Amino acid sequence: MWKKLFAWLDERLALNELYKATLDRPEPKGNWWNTLGSASLFLFLLQGVTGIFLSVYYTPSPDHAYDSIQYIMNGVAFGWLIRGIHHWGATLMVLVVFIHMLRVFITASYKYPRELTWLIGVGLLLCTLGMGFTGYLLPWDQKAYWATTVATSIAGSVPFIGTLIMKALRGGTDLSALTLSRFFAAHIWMLPAVLAGLIGVHVFLIIKHGESEFPGKDD
């Protein structure tokens, strides 16, 4: 009965082929450093899920941002857990993505035919940092406020167009309600959309080219 059902679905959805292509790929000799990409993907999904849950209670306005997070932490069942996972998961994701990049660099896995996988990976790293940057402001406490003041000022030090960049980031000359809502939009819509798209291409290219062999002594 189950076999028949599976066969019916498999014939239409190519489940077996999908499984073989994604999870049953031939691998070079197993190495834990090769799992960092999957770890990054897992953390992205975890951040996505916990972020969606947080958005149920979080309010991106200067009047309510701080209070709504206090409510998440003290008023909602397991709010501390969901926010805690999102908070520490963010730090961990930056770390894991960065070590993943180092591993690819050290094992020279960015070479032909994987140059574009590397370039897209650079985009993914930048997006991940962008997520950290925009998410840091959302609690709207003193630390968030001044960290964003400083970081946007640094962006403002770019020659010629610095002021424009700073104003575009802040949505005006100063940090305000506009800054908070645009950082929120970037954090939950724009950057995740770009991340998801780039991850799709990144993973496709890995499946297409397979994983690189670790360089041997002669390389």
Add this chain to the structure above:
Amino acid sequence: MAGSHYISRRDFIKLITGAVGAVIGAVIGLPAIDFLIDPALKSVGKDAWVPLGKLETFEIGKPTLATFTRSTVNGWEKTVNSYGVFVLRTSETDTLILSNKCTHLGCHVNWNVDKQEYICPCHDAQFSLNGEVLGGPPPRPMDRYTGDQIQIVDGTLLIHFLGG
């Protein structure tokens, strides 16, 4: 290998991966469900004894609107709602207290002196002086405060307000 307890390395890894995944899923998933439905599980005590004013200030035989406000904290925000009841002193000691909330869809009814009826502005519901339905769509008479829902302390009339 049917019947033996042999399990291949590959199957063992699969099993462990599945089991660990299920545990992680449950540890995050179950609290997440509680997180989502939390406001529905909270019981907020909204009832209170609300003073409507000195009993002697209400005229005998004439329905008088007494209003009060109640504040509730929803999440991180405080909402203040105003409520009203019609107080009718039927004698020196007896009072008839009716909620001004129409039993049809919750609009606030008004006392019409000419017709001697409570009339709801939304769908033209009509209630008698005693709150009985005279016409229109309401399914039941106006809500009353009776018996132990009314107190008179030091000449002040209080009602036991249950919220909503």
